[in-house]
Amino acid sequence: AQTVTQSQPEMSVQEAETVTLSCTYDTSESNYYLFWYKQPPSRQMILVIRQEAYKQQNATENRFSVNFQKAAKSFSLKISDSQLGDTAMYFCALNLRTGTASKLTFGTGTRLQVTL
Amino acid sequence: EAQVTQNPRYLITVTGKKLTVTCSQNMNHEYMSWYRQDPGLGLRQIYYSMNVEVTDKGDVPEGYKVSRKEKRNFPLILESPSPNQTSLYFCASIQGTEQFFGPGTRLTVL
Numbered sequence: 663a664q665t666v667t668q669s670q671p672e673m674s675v676q677e678a679e680t681v682t683l684s685c686t687y688d689t690s691e692s693n694y695y696l697f698w699y700k701q702p703p704s705r706q707m708i709l710v711i712r713q714e715a716y717k718q719q720n721a722t723e724n725r726f727s728v729n730f731q732k733a734a735k736s737f738s739l740k741i742s743d744s745q746l747g748d749t750a751m752y753f754c755a756l757n758l759r760t761g762t763a764s765k766l767t768f769g770t771g772t773r774l775q776v777t778l
Numbered sequence: 779e780a781q782v783t784q785n786p787r788y789l790i791t792v793t794g795k796k797l798t799v800t801c802s803q804n805m806n807h808e809y810m811s812w813y814r815q816d817p818g819l820g821l822r823q824i825y826y827s828m829n830v831e832v833t834d835k836g837d838v839p840e841g842y843k844v845s846r847k848e849k850r851n852f853p854l855i856l857e858s859p860s861p862n863q864t865s866l867y868f869c870a871s872i873q874g875t876e877q878f879f880g881p882g883t884r885l886t887v888l
Contacts, residue, residue, distance in 0.1 A: 671818075695875045707868060707879035753820060757875045765836075766811070766870075766877060768820035 664689040666756050668769035675744045676777055682729075683739045683772045685754030694758050696730065696737045701751040701771075710752070713737065741774075749776045780805050782871050782880040790886045791859060799854045799883050801869030809872035810852040811836070812844065814865040815882075821868065827852055859887040 666687045675681035687696070698710040713721045713730050720728050725745075729738045741748055754769040782803045791797055803810065811826040813836075823836030827846040841863055843855040856863060864887050869880040 666820075668820075705866065705882045705884075707877075707882075709876070712875070755821075765823065765826075766821075768813075768822070770818055770820040 664691070664694075664756055664758060664765075664767050666754055666767050666769040668754055668772050670772045671770070672773045672775070674775045674777060675741075677744055677746060679744055680740060680742045681744055681774065683741075683752055683754075683774065685737045685739070685769055687735050687737060687754070687756045689735075689756060689758065691758050694756055696728075697755040697757065697766075698726070698728070698737075698739045699753045699755060699768075700748075701753065702747075702749070707753075711739065744776045746776050746778075748774060750774060780878065782869055782878050784867075784869050784880040784883050786883060787881060788884045790888065792888050793860055794858050796855070796857050797859060797885075798856075799867060799869075799885070801852045801854065801880055802850050803852075803871035803878070804850065805871055805873065805878065806849065807871040807873050807878075808849065810846070811870045811872060811877070812842070812852070812854050813868045813870065814838065814863075815868060816865050824854070824867075856885075859885075861887050863887050 694715045696713045700708045700710045711723045725742045727740050751771045753771045756767045785800045808829045812824040813821040815821045822838045825844040827833045867883045870877040
């Protein structure tokens with residue numbers, strides 16, 4: 663069975679600073695995808711960034727980037743130039759594709775507060 | 779506009795009173811899924827469907843039923859709700875590895 667662990671229940675960062683959210687995972691599969699989702703107070707689940715396991719290059723989306731360490735099974739999210747709108751719950755997730763099934767396993771989340 | 783809709787968005791009910799949460803997508807996706815979100819536990823998969831009339835259990839299926847009679851709809855049925863099913867529920871429509879989430883349904887069972 664696959665697991666996803668987020669060891670930081672809460673974090674705080676000042677506006678314009680950089681923050682890194684940690685995520686580790688465990689799976690015996692070699693073909694998988696990793697995601698970071700943002701959940702603001704509106705509760706909507708918003709995809710922030712995705713990483714294919716077979717790609718060595720770390721994914722980047724504007725101010726968001728990941729540090730994907732496959733051997734260590736680590737997938738951290740770095741938010742640069744933090745903005746008040748980044749205040750949200752962030753979930754790390756692992757997606758496995760086996761045959762026709764697509765299973766998404768989530769971590770427990772990290773609540774990020776961006777302060778002035 | 780591509781979207782996933784859920785109804786109702788909020789529901790307060792009592793123990794044992796059957797209820798259905800509807801989920802509909804307009805993207806012609808074959809794969810759909812239901813999750814529940816609880817504090818400190820993240821999102822956990824309840825049931826998923828790979829196509830019409832094809833469903834399977836996720837990680838926490840106890841107390842829930844689903845049906846998939848047409849591709850666009852995937853309702854979640856609680857035949858006898860209990861207080862431990864108080865949660866935030868998300869439906870998702872899936873294309874490849876990308877999940878399109880509905881807005882969520884906040885359910886309270888008294």
